[in-house]
Amino acid sequence: AQKITQTQPGMFVQEKEAVTLDCTYDTSDQSYGLFWYKQPSSGEMIFLIYQGSYDEQNATEGRYSLNFQKARKSANLVISASQLGDSAMYFCAMSPEGGSQGNLIFGKGTKLSVKP
Amino acid sequence: EAQVTQNPRYLITVTGKKLTVTCSQNMNHEYMSWYRQDPGLGLRQIYYSMNVEVTDKGDVPEGYKVSRKEKRNFPLILESPSPNQTSLYFCASSSLDPREQYFGPGTRLTVT
Numbered sequence: 001a002q003k004i005t006q007t008q009p010g011m012f013v014q015e016k017e018a019v020t021l022d023c024t025y026d027t028s029d030q031s032y033g034l035f036w037y038k039q040p041s042s043g044e045m046i047f048l049i050y051q052g053s054y055d056e057q058n059a060t061e062g063r064y065s066l067n068f069q070k071a072r073k074s075a076n077l078v079i080s081a082s083q084l085g086d087s088a089m090y091f092c093a094m095s096p097e098g099g100s101q102g103n104l105i106f107g108k109g110t111k112l113s114v115k116p
Numbered sequence: 117e118a119q120v121t122q123n124p125r126y127l128i129t130v131t132g133k134k135l136t137v138t139c140s141q142n143m144n145h146e147y148m149s150w151y152r153q154d155p156g157l158g159l160r161q162i163y164y165s166m167n168v169e170v171t172d173k174g175d176v177p178e179g180y181k182v183s184r185k186e187k188r189n190f191p192l193i194l195e196s197p198s199p200n201q202t203s204l205y206f207c208a209s210s211s212l213d214p215r216e217q218y219f220g221p222g223t224r225l226t227v228t
Binding site for chain 2: 103
């Protein structure tokens, strides 16, 4: 069975510092997609970044990068230069078939708090 | 503007009273899904649909029904709601491009 594990229920980071949010996954599929979403206190789900299992380069989107280590089955999110607006819940998710089917399995989330 | 809409946004109801949460997308996406979010559990998939008239169960389908008669709409039906279905519900749609995954604003349901 496919599974996403986020081992950090909550984290603190100082403003302007970098932070890494951990995510490990379990799947027997060869083709899958990995996602990170942000959920601020207002409740909406905001797509941050996507990594396909066959992508050789780590995905980057602005201040977000995904540290993809296939052999370790990890897909950690790195946020550089944290801002107060980064305080939110962060969810790692996985989808089979490279991620194209919209069939997402989510982790339980990490609550990030950015301190001024 | 690309968007997924859900209605209602907030609903308080009583046990056993049938209700429908509507979901509509304007992007001609093939795939649509329903998730529920509960504290400490993350989001769990209820049902998903790969196209019109094609639906499949997710991880927590008990007590829910869906239908996909039109590509743009994917309503979630609770025929006899119970208090354990009190939750935050999200509808989502996506295309073949995995980066095109859009979530609706959420529906907060309370069943008393």
